Amino acid sequence: MLIDQSQSLQNVAVVGLGKIGLTLAAVFANNGYKVVGADINKEVVTSVNQGKSHVNNEPGLDQLVLHAHKNNTLSATSVTTEAVAHSDIIVVIVPVLVDDQNNVDYQFIDSAVHDIAKGIKKGSLVIFETTLPPGDTKNRFGKKIEELSGLSMEKDFHLAYSPERVYSNRILEDLQNYPKVVGGLNRQSLELASNFYKRALDCNLIEVSSLETAEFSKVAECVYRDVNIALANELAVFAEEKGVNMAEVITASNSQPYSHLHSPGIGVGGHCIPIYPYFFIDKGLDQGLTPMSRQINDNMANYAVSKIEKEIGSLENENVLILGLSYRENVKEPTKSTSLLLIDQLKNKKANLLINDPLFTDSEIQKYGANPLSLEDSFVSEIDVVILQAFHQEYSHLDFSKFSKCKLVLDGRNKLNEHEISQLGIKYKGIGN
Ligand SMILES: NC(=O)c1ccc[n+]([C@@H]2O[C@H](COP(=O)([O-])OP(=O)(O)OC[C@H]3O[C@@H](n4cnc5c(N)ncnc54)[C@H](O)[C@@H]3O)[C@@H](O)[C@H]2O)c1
Structure with missing residues (x-):
């Protein structure tokens, strides 16, 4: 017998308690649902069962987790099957990545x-939130559930897809402010999923006509970002060639309402923008702007290194410090970080490579084949080149006078104070100036 009363769906399993999954679980658990989170990481499970969030820099999350824990509406387990067996709604938020050859890697999900x-x-209603290649919710996962459970998609369980579009560091805010795009296997699945989100997130909805449309819309958002960043990067490199300052160009051009030039930078990282274009490329969109933009953005690390060489010559045995192992500011996320491309490049140049990232331990940094360096260490005075890759808040007041031998600062995010750095006699170069 199919459930058709959304209000009777009370028990929710959130599969994957990462940055997004834990936040969703905590919100659902504070909005009238009894939530069990399932994760293969036992440390995560233990901390959630103690009422603690393992996610850094997510305003409001610690309190929500603690509150739900005290109210007995949020718990965690490493046994997914058990959590699912006791749930009416299952929300899946376990990553799909790409491998070294950029083939879609489904091992976790x-x-x-x-x-x-x-x-x-x-x-039960199963909702996938993980960004997926269009078609996968039904054709890969729906069918797998049918095959292993003996239940049938149309008859015995409901299936929906709703992409997660939030930004780390402001997930709670985005969950409230962005409309939730929802697609269903059929009318009933769509209605059940929409009713769930209305109550669980209290947000606006955009209902679309199919699972595939909802899946496609999320990948399209990421391709849009990648293509536009690639355009900004291409124009920034060209502006440099012409002796024009790209930052000024952007301010001037974007004063016209149809111009939305993005900011150029040293590269694009994380487990969204550099990965999801391959979900289209893999399905046949293998020519044109989508693959070309991937190449342009991944080539920026190479461009930055050649820019440094142009200024100071060979990097062999030079002490080069990368600021930020993470792919972006204030988030502990090394996936596809531009740092990884820089590490390869700088190793090939035989530079003496050091990394500072306040969000990672020394041993975590060492795993990437670089030496960690604290900004309190006296060795900062021996650094020849600084590359800013992720503008963590700790770098906003960085005292460059301690870098007494530094010849060049390559500001990969155009965020540092050019004037202050230049006044110390250190060359300053940004991207697009
Ligand atoms: N982080 C973002 O900014 C962001 C933004 C928009 C959308 N998303 C989507 O959310 C997904 C998850 O992102 P995240 O940042 O929470 O990832 P994350 O890496 O922080 O967390 C993923 C979690 O899944 C768990 N996991 C892995 N395999 C599992 C399994 N078999 N069973 C149960 N748990 C398992 C991991 O242990 C981990 O805790 C992304 O892949 C993406 O599709 C993320």
Whole structure:
């Protein structure tokens, strides 16, 4: 018998308690649902069961987790099958990545879906939130659940897709402010998912006509960003060639309402923008702006290194410090970070490579083949070149006078104080100036 009363759906399993999953679980648990989070990481499970968030720099999340814990509406387990077996709604937010050859890598989510299929009961609603190649919710995961559970998609369980579009560091705010795009396997799945989100997130909805439309819309957003950043990067490199300052150009051009030039930078990282274009490329969009933009953005690290060489010559045995292992500011996320491209480049140039990132431990940094360097260490006076890759808040008041031998600062995010740095006799170069 299918459930058609959304109000009777009370128990929710959130599969994947990462930055997004834990935040969703905490919000649902504070909005009238009894939530069990499932994650293969036992440390995450332990901390959630103590009422603690393991996610840094997410304003409001610590309090929500603690509040739900005290109210007994949020708990966690490493046994997904069990959490699913006790739930009416299952929200899946386990990453899909790409491998070194940029082939779609499903290992985490395939394993999660296997566990879900072993626990799912008749009448449940499964909502995928992970960014997916269009078609996967139904054709890969729906079918896998059917095959392993013996239940049927149309008859025995409901299936929906709703992409997660939030930005780390302001997830709670975005969950409230962005409309939630929802697609369903059929009318009933769509209605159940929409009713759930109305109550669980109290946000506006955009209902679309199919699972595939909802999946496509999220990948399209990421391709849009990647293509526009690539355009900004291409124009920045060209502006440099012509002796024009790109920052000034952007301010001037964007004063016209149809111009939305993005900011250029040393590269694009994280587990969204550099990954999701491959979800289209892999499905046949393998020519034109989408793959070309990937190349342009990934080439910026190479461009930055050649720019440094042009200024100071060979980097062999030079002490080069990268600020920020993370792909962007104030988030601990090394996936596809431009730092990884810089590390490869600088190793090839035989530079003596150092990395500072206040969000990572020394041993975490060492795993990437670089030496960690604290900004309190006296060795900062031996640094020849500084590259800003992620503008963490700790770098906003960085005292460059301690870098007494530094010849060049390459500001990969155009965020540092050019005037202050130049006054110390250190060359300053940004991207597009
Ligand atoms: N982080 C963002 O800024 C962002 C923004 C928009 C959308 N998203 C989407 O959210 C997804 C998750 O992002 P995140 O930042 O929370 O990732 P994350 O890496 O912080 O967390 C993923 C979690 O999944 C868990 N996991 C892995 N395999 C599992 C399995 N088989 N069963 C249960 N749990 C498993 C991991 O242990 C980890 O805790 C992304 O892949 C993307 O599709 C993320």
